[in-house]
Amino acid sequence: MIAIYREEIRELLRAKKINEAEDIWLQLLDEDPSDTELFIGLSTEFANKDYAKEASALLAMNIPYLLENGYYDRAINLVKQMAAITPHDKETSARIIECYSLAFKDFPNIQEIISVSRANDITQNLPKSIECIENFISFKEGDFCKHNSWGIGQITSIDFFTKTLTIDFNAKKNHRMDIELGVRALTGIDDQHISALKFKKMPYLKNLAQNDPVELLKITLKSHDNNKATLNEIIDTICGDIIEPDEWKKWWDKTKKLLKSDEYITIPEKKQKYYTLLDQPVSIDEQILSSYFKLSNFREKLAFISAKLKKQSKETYSHSVIDSVAKDLGEMIEINHTIHPALALEAWYTLFSLINDTKQLAQYTSFNSKAIFEHAQNLMETVNTIEKLDF
Template sequence: MREQFERLIAAGKLKGQHLSALLRLADSGYCLHRSWGVGTIRGFDTVFGRVTIDFPNRPGHVMDLGFAAESLKPLSRDHFLARKTYDLPALRQLAVERPVELVRLVVQSYGGQLSLETLQQLLVPDVVGSDWKRWWDSTRHALKKDGHFVVPTRKPDPILYQEAEVPLEQRLLAQFDAAKGLKAKLCVAAELLRSLPDLQDGPGTVAQVLAALNADIASHHRTQPWLALEAVFMRDDLRAAVHLPAEPGELTTQDIWAQAPPLDQMLQQTPTAKHKRLLQSFKEAHPEDWHQAVLAALNSMSAKNTTECARLLIEEGHLESLKRHLAQLINQHQASSELLLWLARERSDAFADILGPEVFRAMLTAMERDQFNQRKSNRLGDYILADQDLLPELIESAELEVIEDLTRALKFSPCFNDMDKRSLLGRIVKKYPSMQPLISGEQPRTEAPLLVSWESLQRRKQEYDELVHKKIPANSREIALARSYGDLNENYEYKAAKEMQRLLLTRKAELERMLLQAQGTDFANPRTDVVSPGTTVRCIDLAQQTVQTFTVLGAWDYDPDRGVVSYLSPLGQALLNHKVGDEVQFELEGAVHRYRIEAIEPWRSSSTDVTTTPTAPPDQTTSAGEEAEPAQPQVATSNQADQTTSSAAPQAQAEPGAELESASPHPGPVMEAPPAHPEGGQTAPTAVEATLQPADQPVSPPLQQPCGGYEEAAQPSQPGNLQEPSPEPVRAPNPEPVAPSHSQPPG
C-alpha cells in the first residue's frame, strides 16, 4: 500500500503528511471515529482515493483518504474496542472467569492508566451487564492482591498498571507517604484496614502507619480537632485489628474534647458514618452534663446531624428533656429552620404533643429569619410544599381563631411566591372550609343567631370542654399506643382510632359553629299576642278534634313528655308569629296536619314562683357515654321578672326538604319519649317527636370511644368567644317595635 499511496502523493491527490496515518490504518484494520465509534476497514480504493469502513450504524461508509487520515484513529487488533467488534462473547467470558485479565486488557489499551468512571462506561452493559457494583467489588479486591495494579482510594484518581510486580504492603505504604494532608492519609489508612487479611506483614505495616498518625494527631488537635478525632478513631481501629499496645503519651479522644471544641462544628466536619461514635466519645468525655451540651447545640445543627443527636438522647432516657427544649424553642420562635425541618421529617408519635399550629408559625418565623440573613437555600419551605400532609396534620386540632391567625400570617409571608401560597392556602381551606372568605376577601355570610336556653347552652359548653380536654387528648394517647403495635395496614386498633379521631374533630367543629351562633335567654316576658319562643300554645287538631299543648322554646330544647318543641322544628315554624284563632298547617312525610290556636300563654309566668326547666335533647351528654340529667327547677323571683322586658324571637326559616323520621304520618295527642334501643341506641322518633325536633339543626349523637387507639393531637384550649354570652336584644321580623330583653342566666 505504501507504493500506491506514494503515487497518489506524487500525483497531488494526497498530502505527504497523510502517508504515515494511512499506513497505520492499513496495518491495523480497525479505526475509531469520535462520533461514529469503532469501524472495520474493508478496503482502499487508490484509483479514486477512497476507503470503505463499516461503522456500527453506517455499514459500507466511504471516506476520502485525506479526510480519513485526519479524522480516524488506528486501533490494533488487540485493542479492547477492536475486540468488542469481533470477539464480544470471549470478553464476556473473561469478565466472569478472569476479571483481572479483562481489566489489564482495558487499562493497557488506554496507555496503562484509566479512571474508574471510564472503565465502567467501556464495560457496561456490553461486557459486564447491569450488576456493575457487585462485579467491581469482587474485582477490586482481586486487583489489590495482584502486584501490577495500583487501585486508587479516591474515585477521581486513575487505576494504574505497572509491569513490575509490587507487594501490597509496599504499595499501600507508598500511597500513604505520597498522600497530601491528614484527610488523604486517613483514606489510605482505611484501605489498609480493609486489606489487612491480604498483607504478609500486617503488624509491621500498621506500626509504621500508627507512628505517622500519632504525629499528625498531635499537630492537628488544636487547629482541626474534628480531623484529629477522626484520626484517633482510625488509629485505635488499626491497633485493635493487629493487637498492638498503645504508645505512652499519645493523645486520646478525651484530650481532644478537653479543649471544648463546638459540638455542632465537630459534627458538621465529620462524615455521617462516624457521628454515632463521635457522640459516644463526647458522652464518655462529659459523663455528667453531656445531654445538656447536646441540647444546647441542637439549634445550630443541620437536620441530618440532629437525627443522630436526638436518637442518642432518646436511647439514654432524655426524651422528655428533648421535648421540653423543643417546645421552648418553638414557643419563643427561636427554633432554626434546620431543626424544624428535622422535626417535620420525624413527626413520630413521641413528639405528637408538641406538633401543632405553633410549629407552623415557628416555621414561618424561621424562614423569614433566613431570608433576612440572605440564606440562599430554603429547604424547609421546599419540604413544606412537597409534603402534602404536613400542614393539615399541624392544624387539624387547632381553634378557629388560631387558624385565622395562621392564614393571615401565611398570606403576608414573604417566604413563598403567589403560586405556592395558593397551594398552601388551599390545604387550609380543604381542612377548614370556613377560611375561604378570609382567603378570597369575600364578605362572610352572617347567619342568624340561635335562641337557646341558658341550660342547653351550658350543656353544649360542657360537651365542648369534655371533647377538647378529655376525649381528644385520650384519642392522642390511644393512637400512639396503637402505632406501637406496628403494621398499620392490618392494625384494627389504629384504623378504629383514626376513624374516631375524624368523628371527634368533626363534632368539635360542629360545636364551635353552634356555640358561635348561640344566644342564651331565659324566655322571660315573651310576646303573647302571637306565638313566640317562650310561650305555651294550646291547639286543636282539626283532623282528630283533640286538644294538644305545646311549649315553644329554644333551638336545642326538646322534651316530648312535656310537649316542649324547638322554635326551629317544623311544628315550631308553623306556629311562630300566629295569633289566637289562626289555623296553621305543615306537611310531614307527605301528610298535611292542621291545627287551630286556642290560647297563647307565657311559659315562664312572672306570677309563678317555681318554673320547670326543659330537659336536654336526648342526643346531648354531659360526659362520655352518660345522658344529660334533667335540669333542676329554677326559682324565679318577682324582682327578677320585673327587671326583664319582653323580647321577640326571630323567625328562623326551616330548611326546605329537611329529612324527618316518623313512625306515623299523623301526630297523636300524647307525646312520649322514644323507647331506648335494646342495644343502647335510639329508635326513630315518632311523627309528633319529629315535629318537635329542629329541622335545620341536626345534633350529632354522643361520640363513643371504640376499643382502639387514638392519634396524637395537640390539646386545643377553649376559645375566648365561646364563653357564656350576655343576651343581646332579639327582634322579631314583625315590623312592630319590641322592647329589648334584659334577661340574665339563672343564678
Template sequence: MGENIGDFSAREQQILSLIESGNLDRLDDAWLEVIADSPKEAEFYDKFIRAMRRAHALERAHELLLLALEELKTREQWELLHAVVRIAARFWPDSKPLRPYAAAALKGVYSHLPQLSAMIAACKGLPLDQVFQRFDSLLQLLPGEVYSHAYWGEGIVTDLDLSAGKITLDFPEEKGRVIAIEFLRKHLTYCPPDSFLARRRKNPQELYQLGQGAPSELVKLVLRGNQGRIKQAELKEALVGSVIPEEEWNEWWSRARNELRIDPWIDFDVRRGAHAEIVLRNAPRSAVDEIAERFFAHDTTMADRIAAVRKLREVVRAGAEPEPELVG
C-alpha cells in the same frame, strides 16, 4: 543563545559551534567530515538547520543538507533519510531538489506495502510538508487498521482501493462492508493500534489476560480512550461479553475495585455504586493525598485515623509538605 549540544559527537558539536560563533567559512570542510560518518540522530540535522537560520544562512544550509541526504541515500539508511527529509520539509516545503529524496525515503521505509505506488501517487503535487501529512493519513487506511462507527461498532480494514476511493472493513455484524474513503473520514473515528477499542476488536484475549494479571491496568487503558473518566456502569458495558465473560464479572470487578482504590493514578469514590465515576489522574496521588483520604473516608475507624496521623508524622519527618487541613 546557542542550543544544548551536549548529546552530539565532537564533530557534530564542532559544526554547531562554528555556526553559533559565526565561523561559516570553516563550515564546508567540517561538514564533509561529519556526513562521511553520517550522524545517527535526526535531531542533529534539526539543530543544524535552526542554527543556520539564526545565522541567516538557510540557503547554504539547504545546499549542505543535500550533500548529507545523498550520503544517506547511498548508504540506504532509509529510516534516517525519512526522518531528516521530514525535518527539512518544514523549512523548505517547496524545494524541488528535496523531492527525490522524499520519494526515495518513502520507498525505502515502506517497500513492503503493496499499496505504496498508489500512496505516493496520491501525494503528487503537494508541498513537501503536506506530502508527509497525506502519506501518514494514508497509512491509517491500510489493512489491519481499526475504525469505530457509532452504530456499526469497530471495523477492521481488510482492503484499500485508492484509485476508486473505496475501503473495505469487517464489522462485528457485517463483513466486507465497502464505503467511500471520504465517508470514512467524515463518519468514522480512527482507533490507534494501542487503543482499547482497537485491541478489543483485534485481540480481546490479550486484554482478558491483562485484566487477570493487572485489573487496574486494563481499566486505565479503557480510561485513556474515554477522555480519562468513565462511570462504573459504562466500564462494565465496555468489558462484559467482549473482554470479561459475564459470569466472571462480579469476581473480577471485586478484585479490580480493590486495586483501583489504592492505585495512586486513580480517583474512585466507591460509595456511589454503579454511578461512581472512575477518573485517571494527570499525576499520581502523593503520600499526603493518600493519608488524607484514609483519615477522612466515611468508613474510617478511630484506629484508622490514629494510623493515618502516625503515617503523616513519618511523611513530615521525611520532608513532605502536609496539607493545611491535616495539620489544623
C-alpha cells in the same frame, strides 16, 4: 551561542554573502546534526532571501546521519521542508523516496505507495506526493477505525490506484471511501482497544468478565487516555453490552475485592476519581504506604487506617506496612499528647487496634491511655472530642 550564529547568518544573507552563511551552517551541522528544528528554521531564512536551492542542498547533507542513527521522524521533517522550499527538485525527490522507504520499510506495500504518490516525478508538486504517502500510511488492511456517525469499522482492503478504502462498519458493510476523506473522517483504533475487541471478539470479552474481570478492567483502562478512567467511564464502557445492567453491581463488588491484591491498578482515594493502569507493577505495600504518607493531616491518616488499612486483607500486605504506620502513629502520639490529647488518644487506640499486644506496643510509644489522660486539662472535653473511629 546558537542565537548569535543565527543573527550572523541573517546579516550575511542580507549582505548576499551566501558562501560565508553556508560555512556557519556547516559549522553548526558539525556541532549537532540532530538539531533539525534549528536547520529547518535556517532553511526558511535562506529561502526568504531567494536561496531555497542552497538551503535544500544543505538540509540534504544532514539526512544520511539521521537515517543511520534511526532518527526517521526528524529525517522526514527535513524532506518535508525540502519539498516546501524546492517542490520540483530532483535531489528532494530522491531524498523523499529514501526517507520513506527506510522509515516505513516494514509497512505493507510501501514501495507501491511511493510509486502511486509519484514522488519520483519532479514535474509533480512534491508536497502533494508527501501528502499522498502520509494518507496511505495512515491506514493498512485489517486496521480498526472510528467514524463519528457509523461507529467502529475495520478496513478490509485498500486500492492504491483508485485511492479508496473499503471498510466494514456494523451498519455499512463493504463501504468504499476516498482515502483523503478517510484521513479527515476516520480515527485510527488500536486492535487491542476495547472498541475494536467489541467489534471482533465480543465472546472473548464476555468470557473475561466472568473468568478474569481484572484483565477486562485493564483492557478498559488501557483504552482510555493516559490509561485511566473514572468509575462512570468504566460503566459506560463495559456495562450494557459486555455486562448486563442488572448484573453490574454484583460484578463490580466482586472485581473491587480482586483489585485490592492487584499490583497494576491503583484504586482512587477519597479525593481522587481515577482508576489507573500502571506501566510497572507497584506492590500492595507500596500502594498502601504511598497513599497513607501522602496524607498530611493526622485525622485523615487515622481515617485512612480505619477505612482502608484495617479492611484490607492482611494476606495482601507485609508486616512492614504495619511497622511503618505504627511508627508514624507513635510520633503522632508524642507530638500531640499534651497539646491535643484527644487526637493522641485516637492515635493510641488506633495503634493498639493494629498491634493488640502490650509488649509490641512499647516499641512504638512509651505512652499508654492513662498517661495521655493525665495530660488532659479537661477530661470530659477530651473524651467528647474523640472521633468515633473504628478502634
